[in-house]
Amino acid sequence: MRRTEGYGHMTRLLLALSLIFTLSAGAPAMATEEPPFTVSLKAGDLEVRDYPALIAAEVTVGGDRAQAVNAGFRLLAGYIFGGNAGKKSIAMTAPVVQARAEGEKIPMTAPVTQSGGPGGWTVRFIMPKGYTLATLPAPKDARVRLTPVAPSRVAVARFSGLAGEGDIQKQTAALRAFITEHHLHAAGESSLARYDPPWTPWFMRRNEIWIPVAAS
Secondary structure: OHHHHHHHHHHHHHHHHHHHHHHHHOOOOOOOEOOOOEEEEEEOOEEEEEEOOEEEEEEEEOOOHHHHHHHHHHHHHHHHEOOEOOOOEOOOEOOEEEEEOOOOOOOOOOOEEEEEEOOEEEEEEEOOOOOOOOOOOOEOOOOOEEEEEOOEEEEEEEEOOOOOHHHHHHHHHHHHHHHHHOOOOEOOOOEEEEOOOOOOOHHHOOEEEEEEEOOO
């Protein structure tokens, strides 16, 4: 029964992602916006990035990873597709990031992010460039929060595939080893970032694990 329910949650997530990316993509040649960053250290698919100050829309939801990203994505999609005081459409960015709700705030830019723990999961969209807290329309749903994100340094592991729990654990372990090897200091919990719409072939999907690190 649990397996069937899991497939149901995944199906609903894929449908939601399909709608979001279809509506936000516009012309086929138009790329989804990603936040700018600079790379200060790189070793294969592992690197350290510096992101500028950003603004995020985020929600905190319960459930397992799949349930949470599904619920959080729908709430945030509602906000950017007119569920706000001005009934204004806001462009979708990438990636979608998921991180634990308790502990360090997700210190990253433009995805939807998801993190989770006893307090639930935080799912986050970074707002497109050009917006400020003053110019973003207020969410109609009180569960959606507009949050400033301070400039941050993040260690990143990039990988392809479906980002199952085994993949997540493997990549997180590799990233923590990279952090230790280069004498960096983790400053928060890990987050999962997904960049691609669900119709992308599994072997072409771009996923990332993010761990904030202290600035040197």
